[in-house]
Amino acid sequence: MKKNVLSSHAACPCDSGLAYGDCCGHWHAGIKQGVHAPTPEALMRSRYSAYGLGLINYLLATWHPSTSPGELELPPLKWLGLEVRHAQATGDAGVVEFVARYRESGRGGRMHELSRFVFEDGRWLYIDGEQQVPD
Secondary structure (H helix, E strand, O other): OOOOOOOOOOEOOOOOOOEHHHOHHHHHHHHHHOOOOOOHHHHHHHHHHHHHHOOHHHHHHOEOOOOOOOOOOOOOOEEEEEEEEEEEEEOOEEEEEEEEEEEEOOEEEEEEEEEEEEEEOOEEEEEEEEEOOOO
């Protein structure tokens, strides 16, 4: 899949209100140099943006090896917005509850998930997510 190019001055896709270069773009560009998202929420936001931008290598690099699919093909979704409902980190464990809006084949949808993260080797990694009942 072709990666989408986004200006560092453009609004970040994760709806943080920051410019891409000051938000998720910082983590996307820095992963190869060992610059990692500092919190579960920052990692989840950067992964949401990576899905929208087609950054498969970033997604795989931030997925815990025990649950990573090894390879990934992204569905043809257009991600429209993100709402973080809750984020918490305690010790080396973190959770983020979010609702992501998308469009697929002209129809709108929502993904409501409770994602789990773990802090290992100096960085947060995505473990898995549990879909929540639509509200």
